[in-house]
Amino acid sequence: MDGDMVIYLARRTLETALLLAAPVLAVTLVLGILVAMIQAVTSLRDMTMGLVLKMAGVGVTMLVTAGWALQVAVGFTQEIFNHLQALGH
Template structure:
């Protein structure tokens, strides 16, 4: 296995990790921004005001996106196993 092949495998793995995690991370960042803005405008400094909606949103997005996340991971795993002969020999 050459270093170019290892770098290529790691690059594909990181791309998949970013694609899978991006929707949840972007949504969490946006909801955090909006809740922080609402806290600033209302001068409400309650921690549960930001924590509970963020947890609900992230949990809901993970449950809704779970089939897509699983399909992406399975496709990547199948691709890795079908190209196994290239990596070993």
């Protein structure tokens, strides 16, 4: 295994991790901004409101994207195993 292959695999690993985390992070960001705006307008300073909404948003997002995320993770795992198999020959 040469240096280029190691860099390629490290890059693919980081890209896959970012791709899998992006939907959850985006939903959390949007919900956080919306809750902050609502709290600023209403002068409501309840910390649990933001937490509960973010947790619900993360849960729903993970349920909705579970099939896609599993396909991406399995494809990445197969790619890694194929590279390891080619390394053995």
